[in-house]
Amino acid sequence: MAVYTHVSAEMMARFLNDYDTGELISFKGIAEGVENSNFLVETRGGADGHRFILTLYEKRVDPADLPFFMALLDHLAMRGCRVPRAIADRTGVQIKQLAGRRACLIEFLEGISLSTPNPAQATAAGEALAEMHIAVADFDGSRPNSMGLASWHDLASRCAGQWQKIDPALEQLVSGELAYLQAQWPTDLPQSVIHADLFPDNVLMLGDTVSGLIDFYFSCTDARAYDLAVTHSAWCFSSDGASFDPGLSAALLRGYRDRLVLTPDEQAALPVLARGAALRFTLSRAYDWINTPADAMVTRKDPMAFARRALFYADPANAGLFA
Numbered sequence: 420m421a422v423y424t425h426v427s428a429e430m431m432a433r434f435l436n437d438y439d440t441g442e443l444i445s446f447k448g449i450a451e452g453v454e455n456s457n458f459l460v461e462t463r464g465g466a467d468g469h470r471f472i473l474t475l476y477e478k479r480v481d482p483a484d485l486p487f488f489m490a491l492l493d494h495l496a497m498r499g500c501r502v503p504r505a506i507a508d509r510t511g512v513q514i515k516q517l518a519g520r521r522a523c524l525i526e527f528l529e530g531i532s533l534s535t536p537n538p539a540q541a542t543a544a545g546e547a548l549a550e551m552h553i554a555v556a557d558f559d560g561s562r563p564n565s566m567g568l569a570s571w572h573d574l575a576s577r578c579a580g581q582w583q584k585i586d587p588a589l590e591q592l593v594s595g596e597l598a599y600l601q602a603q604w605p606t607d608l609p610q611s612v613i614h615a616d617l618f619p620d621n622v623l624m625l626g627d628t629v630s631g632l633i634d635f636y637f638s639c640t641d642a643r644a645y646d647l648a649v650t651h652s653a654w655c656f657s658s659d660g661a662s663f664d665p666g667l668s669a670a671l672l673r674g675y676r677d678r679l680v681l682t683p684d685e686q687a688a689l690p691v692l693a694r695g696a697a698l699r700f701t702l703s704r705a706y707d708w709i710n711t712p713a714d715a716m717v718t719r720k721d722p723m724a725f726a727r728r729a730l731f732y733a734d735p736a737n738a739g740l741f742a
């Protein structure tokens with residue numbers, strides 16, 4: 420997360436008056452993340468706990484999608500997945516308004532956001548992802564993937580002429596990958612609701628145990644195996660994307676496959692899905708690199724870290740990676 424929208428103590432206290440959270444005793448902006456504005460909020464004397472996350476939805480979250488995200492979190496929590504639900508105010512409303520943004524008060528979950536996972540944690544994340552895919556089998560909501568293949572073309576054209584602000588080599592890499600993925604993207608794989616952004620920083624861990632999956636604001640209906648590919652691209656490389664970790668890769672895939680068997684088509688599609696995942700994050704990061712407001716409290720993420728992953732997945736020498 421990050422802080423794009425500033426909230427005063429008076430605004431925060433007034434906002435909390437609608438809830439059974441007690442009296443505000445402190446809040447602070449959370450610097451991690453890039454998408455939404457987030458605050459850690461502490462209260463005392465309330466019936467609904469004493470620590471919360473307040474999220475103000477920014478650029479990429481369409482307010483019309485919030486009921487889908489909140490229903491999904493309620494469903495997953497009901498099915499035993501460790502995910503944070505939105506707290507309802509005294510009138511039962513979860514999705515509110517603050518500082519000109521849609522805003523939700525979210526359950527705080529214990530755990531550490533990882534930056535350098537170990538293989539046991541990668542296995543636990545693979546298991547948690549598969550368990551989420553199993554738990555959504557009877558969820559009846561759906562949402563198109565707003566960050567799917569069509570949006571990659573759009574993001575690339577919005578960056579046109581500006582690649583040199585990042586790295587001149589990106590222009591050719593992006594156009595080559597887009598052409599390849601447009602021709603090869605599988606359309607008939609098993610679909611379900613997927614997380615679509617399960618980076619290590621979206622998995623809270625206590626030791627080697629998953630204590631929470633967070634940040635469902637890209638969740639959508641898409642190929643289940645694409646979710647595994649996204650997770651693979653996020654978990655199995657050094658943070659600059661320069662070095663692939665085969666131990667983490669094997670551990671993550673083992674965790675997922677222990678819970679959910681991939682079909683032969685899903686298995687065969689993983690290499691192209693991983694190229695797509697790497698391009699998706701190259702492009703969203705490139706767009707943000709060029710367009711992040713100068714006054715936002717946010718650390719931009721390096722697009723080249725995912726461009727390097729895209730090159731790795733595209734290298735024929737790595738074709739057997741998912742076997």
Ligand SMILES: Nc1ncnc2c1ncn2[C@@H]1O[C@H](COP(=O)(O)OP(=O)(O)OP(=O)(O)O)[C@@H](O)[C@H]1O
Nearest residue numbers: 420421451452453454455503526527528532633634
């Ligand atoms: N429900 C929660 N319980 C505890 N901590 C949380 C919770 N939600 C968010 N956090 C903390 O806030 C940080 C930022 O959250 P999050 O990853 O959702 O932000 P984002 O802007 O959507 O980021 P991203 O760049 O991953 O899309 C997390 O890394 C975690 O430390």
Ligand SMILES: N[C@@H](CCO)C(=O)O
Nearest residue numbers: 616618700703704720
């Ligand atoms: N998890 C993404 C941010 C969401 O688009 C990244 O690290 O680029």
